[in-house]
Amino acid sequence: MKILVTGGAGFIGSNFVHHLIEHTDHDVTVLDVLTYAGNRASLDGLPEDRFRFVRGDIVDAQLVDRLFADHDAVVHYAAESHNDNSLEDPRPFLDTNIIGTYTLLEAARRHGTRYHHISTDEVYGDLELDDPARFTEQTPYNPSSPYSSTKAGSDLLVRAWVRSFGVQATISNCSNNYGPYQHVEKFIPRQITNVLRGERPKLYGTGENVRDWIHADDHSSAVLAILERGEIGETYLIGADGERNNKDVVELILTQLGQPSDAYDHVKDRPGHDMRYAIDSTKLRTELGWAPRYSDFEAGLAATIDWYRENEAWWAPQKDATEARYTAQGQ
Template identity: 80%
Template sequence: MKNLLVTGGAGFIGSNFVHYLMEHTDVSVTVLDKMTYAGNHASLEGLPSERFELVVGDIADAAVVGPLTERADAVVHYAAESHNDNSLHDPRPFLDTNIIGTYTLLEAARRYGRRFHHISTDEVYGDLELDDPERFTEETPYNPSSPYSSTKAASDLLVRAWVRSFGVQATISNCSNNYGPYQHVEKFIPRQITNVIDGVRPKLYGEGLNVRDWIHANDHSSAVWTILNKGEIGQTYLIGADGERNNKDVVELILTEMGQAADAYDHVIDRAGHDLRYAIDSTKLRTELGWTPEFHHFEQGLRDTIAWYRDNETWWRPQKAVTESKYIELGQ
């Protein structure tokens, strides 16, 4: 695979994957991105023009998707509407992008016989009780709880159907919560970091006991590249780095790492239907494909992330005021 089409490559996780490819491989990359509020030209600045191209377009537009797929060796599908709060406010864009967009890409991959890798989320499995000793595996039944996670579950099932019914050469990965460079300041960790930088007290949903399984975006990127090269067609692989932390602990760790009192935050009204706990068992990925994360400890990755936001204020500053005004309207 020398030429990849990466959908959503101007977004958070997709742009980290593009940077990973530029640094660790010799492949050429075409990014297809609609450039909604979540896409950012600045996330792709400085990439070598001889190996990188950005195409602004919609993954649901077959006339755009077809030619790009034809000239690629493989499609890596990151593009998605992914913000839970937004999906509760207006679900329709999530159906258009996550379901119709994935269908359009699968049809192009089918037509041109291209390798396809689909990026999904652990949220398709619903949530676990806080005291449940189990973790999600590839065999866990789907039980999505929001318009976002239900449309991602639907897109996963489309991929499985196109593999079985049409022989599309596809794999799926479901990953735990990502953090790291280039993440929009509406998201939990960068919002807290940038609030502290601005001298604003962080905000915590409810009591903050909801647990997420965190993974640095660089580790997600290396896992996807591993699956793309070594994964068995038709298989699903869960990506996680054993980073379970509840939201309260994460906020307090951010404050402590940034030289603030650990309790210098405010509680806000909890999100409707807020999932309790996610936890990933990535044994299959590690044992069958030999993948291991670089950031073995969440604290290590969080320090790296705090440093990036401190050093790259020009990247996140233009987003900050608009994002906070929206949260103020929501009372959060």
């Protein structure tokens, strides 16, 4: 197939592109506007006979229409995704996550293109720390931030276009990703790169907030399974049973880098910081036969630390400006 990947220069999008090139014979086109969160270097080294990069915005209807006409399937990763940024300025999240998704859906409707929509577990709100439940495909939406509310809105658009217009679409909601090519503003790479630069990691609030971590390569293999075998109109939750609180993650990073486990600083908590996310991926595993490669979070984290240690040239240009923003926020 010829597959168009929106946001393919971002973190999980670029990991998916590498996964496609390595594990399939598909040809891949990336459409990315290259905001601060997109990095063209994340796609270096891909074979020119199977890969093409197009710089452009998903709200550009004419460009999107031309690309859809020339591709068999579209996987939509492009999104504004940083919660802190959505609290400072929600408007870009509306433009990209709502209007951008609408633009893609209309193109899929015109051309009959297979469409897969990447979403997040944050659309479900959060869980109590002592709640035995996990999010399932039936969990009601209860978003907490401008980011998660715009992602929830985009999911609902997809469902409406499937039901009203017969668009050949599926949705996946994934838990927190970690792995190569993740911007240093995000929690795990921020802490890793702080330690690599001889600086102390930063823990928001008490660090009790729990996330259900999944390696980006496992997310990629799940999305490919859904694209190839998923039932049109269905939603699949992607998770790897990787629940850890932020305090444990920071301490594990320090330990794996040979530092004392308590060598970190507490900083001001994030506004409206959700307490716990947890994914039940039973449907994906039983119906599509998917399983994660990195079922051991510690092993996946060690591989991620190695990548950041070996690729300082990729992350170093982003680091100073990112830390300056956090310092201004008291974090």
